[in-house]
Each structure stands twice: as structure tokens, then as C-alpha cells.
Amino acid sequence: MGGQGWWMSNLTKRQQKYGAKLGEILFEGNGEELLLFLRKVAHRPLDECIKPYIPGAHVMLDQWGRGVRLAQRSSVAPTGIVALPVELLDAIFETIHGVVERLMLGMTCQTLWAVARRHVYTLFVQQAAETCNWAGDRIACLGDYMLLREAPDHILSEEERAEMRRGRPTGADNSDSDEEDGGDRGPIPDWWWTECGQRSWVHRTAGAVHNTVLRHAKYQGDAMWVCDGLLDVAITCDPPLAPRTAVLRNLTLQVYVREAALVEMCERFRGSDELRAEFDPHGPGLKLWDTTLGDLLHCRICWSSVDSTAMLYDGNICQGVWAGHCFDIVGGEWLGKEEQTEGWTDVSDEALAELEAIWRSEFRPRGY
Incomplete structure (x- = not known):
């Protein structure tokens, strides 16, 4: 029997995401997308996320020292819309429903930006609640033959x-x-599932707003460069967690996997020609030493009534030990809070051993 189709599923919200053969889900780098849906998005304060305009301030744009000096306030008396009371400007921005439109009007002058950034931030908070966030929900990768x-x-x-x-x-x-x-x-009938947004809030805001503004500028000449520079100064949409300090938590069993342990394993393989030689160098797909916590989680949440994977691994991956459990991703600082970690167990070694066994089965050198 050929490999069945598998679907990443949120059983709490009745949402389904990507579907494919299990080997395609595991070995084609889908783990990062799963992580995005499990992160608890903690909004930065307004002044950090949507930056205030400080006349004369020097703003750094990147790690190479690129920056800009913000203009001083104009001495010319305000006229037109800029001369309106703040209450009326608030009312105007409340009638503008899109993030991009609020950004573009606000970036026309310092006065409007002082009003606009509060309204842009409000939309960001609203969108975070409306998009696909699976933190704390029951999830599983379900096979067609369940x-x-x-x-x-x-x-x-x-x-x-x-x-x-x-x-x-x-x-x-x-x-x-x-x-x-x-x-x-x-199997579960199709009507039981509801629609899920294509990408998480973190993923969407990091790129979509920026690209939409540039599209309005038609990607041409000075307009593009002005918009690009203004956005770099005005808005920060980076994911809130440092990637190497994350912790994957199984809320159902009160166990966790440290990303630091996964990074250590990956670096051990990257630094050893001998270890990498144990894998087929021409094998397709994601290498073991490039895996993420999302790839590790995929290996433990599959469930189907039939053992059909079209994979070489002979373990019971089709009825994963974590299928249907609740998960989230938190920052590594959680590990340092003894009152919060009491009763929890670190299962990093066990989970990494299973991840390595699956990759070794699939990518063993020819002739083994």
C-alpha cells in the first residue's frame, strides 16, 4: 500500500493546514511553519513596535551601521489637515481600516505619525487575535486512513x-x-474542519505590510527608496523570541524539549565530517543538522489507523506518543523560573534520539 496523505490538524479549533505524504512533510522543511503557529506572540510595547518620531535622533537601520538622522520639527505653522485637533485626527484614522493605508498617511509628516502609530498598533493587536495561533491547542498530523x-x-x-x-x-x-x-x-468528514489563515500573525506582519507599501510605490525610483527607508525607521515586526532560546512544551504531559539541545546536536554534526559521512550526501531533502523543533514535533504527533508512510523508518511513527496533545513555544527564560518549571520533565534527549533515528533510516548511505 502506498503512503497515505497526512494533514497537520488543530483538533481544538478544527483547523487543517498543509497536507502531503509523510516523508514530504518531514523531509522538506515544513517544521519552521509549525513553530510559527505555536509561538505565544507577546506584543512589544507601542514605542518599540511602532517607533515614535524623535526630531534630530539618529536611527540605526542594520548591524552594519547604516542609519539616518531624523529631521527637526518644521518652524512653519501647520495648515490643512495637520492643523486639526488631535481628536479629529483620531476620528479620521479610525475610518481607515487597513494597516498599510494608516501607515502611508501617517508617514507624510511628523504630526500625523504621532497619531497614526497608535492606530497602526491597534490593528496589529487585533490581527494577532484573528489569525491562526495554535499555542495551547490539541494538535496532530492525521493520516487519511484514520x-x-x-x-x-x-x-x-x-x-x-x-x-x-x-x-x-x-x-x-x-x-x-x-x-x-x-x-x-x-475518516473525519470534511465539513468538520474550518478555514485557517494561510500564515501566522508573526509571519504576515514581518513581510506583508512592507511589501504592500513598496507595491504602492510601484517599486520604482525615489518613491521605492523613500518608502523603504521610512518603514525601516518606523516599524519593527521581528518575531518576539530568539531562535536559540526557545523551549517546546507539551502542556498535556508537562514535558519539554530545549532548542539549545537541538542546536548542540546540529552543530556536532556540522563540525564532524565523520558523523556526516553516516548519511547519504546525495540524499534529497532536509539534513538532520538543519532540523528545527518543528521537525522534531512532526515526528511525534502523527496518528493513523494504518501504518502506511512510504518511509524506511520501522518505528511506530503512525501512532505518535504526542498526537492530540497541547503544545506551545516559550522563551528560554522560562527554564530559569523554578516556580513555573516545578513538576516538568526535560525529554530533550529522548526526542532527539527519535529524530536522529528517523533521519538515519531515510538517509543512510547506499549499500548499508
Whole structure:
């Protein structure tokens, strides 16, 4: 039997994301996207996220020392819209619904920016609540051959199964016992799932606003460079967590995996020709030493009734030990708070051993 299709699923919000053969999900670098949905987005304060205009200040734009000196305030008396009271300017910005439109009007002068940045920040906070955030939710990578009656209770509760039976097309048996029409013998019906946004808030705001403004400038000449420079000065949308200090937490079992341990393993392989020689150098896909916490999590949350993966790994990956559990990603500073970590167990070594075993099975050198 060929490998079944697998779907990254949020069982709490009934959302599904990318689907593919399991080997494609694991070995083509989908882990980073999963991490984005599990991060708890902590908004930076207004002044850090949407920066104030400080006349005469020198603003650094990058690590190479590139910067700009902000202009001093104009001595010319304000006229037109700029002369309106702040209350009226607030009312004007409240009628503008898009982040980009608020940014572009606000960046026309210092007075309008002082008002606009508060309204831009408000939209960012609203969008964070509306987009796809899976932190704290039950998630699993579900196979096409999963049968409702074989799914354990931590994957589907009896109430959820009963709802699926009741929601079947006209003519199906809607009783609690639906053996005659085989209701428990099929997969989760398509109607049970709801739509999920294409990307997380962190991912969207980091690029979409910037690119949209440049598109309005038609990517041409001075307009493009002015918009680009203004955005670098005005707005910061970096992900809130440093990548090497993250901790993946299984909230259901109260266990965690340290990203620092994964980074240490990856650097050990990168620094050793002998270790890398144990893998096929011409093998396609993601190398073990380039994996993320998201790739590690993929290996432990799969669930299906049928062991069909089209992979070489012979472990029980199809009924993962963490499937249907709740997860989030937090910063490494959490580890230093003893009152918060009491009762938690570090399972980094166990999880990394499974990750390495899966990659070794798939990418062993020819002839082994």
C-alpha cells in the first residue's frame, strides 16, 4: 500500500493546514511553519513596535551601521489637515481600516505619525487575535486512513465522534450508535474542519505590510527608496523570541524539549565530517543538522489507523506518543523560573534520539 496523505490538524479549533505524504512533510522543511503557529506572540510595547518620531535622533537601520538622522520639527505653522485637533485626527484614522493605508498617511509628516502609530498598533493587536495561533491547542498530523472508531480519546472525544455522526448527509443514521451506515468506520468528514489563515500573525506582519507599501510605490525610483527607508525607521515586526532560546512544551504531559539541545546536536554534526559521512550526501531533502523543533514535533504527533508512510523508518511513527496533545513555544527564560518549571520533565534527549533515528533510516548511505 502506498503512503497515505497526512494533514497537520488543530483538533481544538478544527483547523487543517498543509497536507502531503509523510516523508514530504518531514523531509522538506515544513517544521519552521509549525513553530510559527505555536509561538505565544507577546506584543512589544507601542514605542518599540511602532517607533515614535524623535526630531534630530539618529536611527540605526542594520548591524552594519547604516542609519539616518531624523529631521527637526518644521518652524512653519501647520495648515490643512495637520492643523486639526488631535481628536479629529483620531476620528479620521479610525475610518481607515487597513494597516498599510494608516501607515502611508501617517508617514507624510511628523504630526500625523504621532497619531497614526497608535492606530497602526491597534490593528496589529487585533490581527494577532484573528489569525491562526495554535499555542495551547490539541494538535496532530492525521493520516487519511484514520478511522473514527479507532482514534483514541485524546485524538477525538466521544462527543466529537457523536457530532460527526449526527452531521452526516440526509439518509444516514443519526443515532448515537451508527454501525449500520459505517459512520465510525470512515475518516473525519470534511465539513468538520474550518478555514485557517494561510500564515501566522508573526509571519504576515514581518513581510506583508512592507511589501504592500513598496507595491504602492510601484517599486520604482525615489518613491521605492523613500518608502523603504521610512518603514525601516518606523516599524519593527521581528518575531518576539530568539531562535536559540526557545523551549517546546507539551502542556498535556508537562514535558519539554530545549532548542539549545537541538542546536548542540546540529552543530556536532556540522563540525564532524565523520558523523556526516553516516548519511547519504546525495540524499534529497532536509539534513538532520538543519532540523528545527518543528521537525522534531512532526515526528511525534502523527496518528493513523494504518501504518502506511512510504518511509524506511520501522518505528511506530503512525501512532505518535504526542498526537492530540497541547503544545506551545516559550522563551528560554522560562527554564530559569523554578516556580513555573516545578513538576516538568526535560525529554530533550529522548526526542532527539527519535529524530536522529528517523533521519538515519531515510538517509543512510547506499549499500548499508
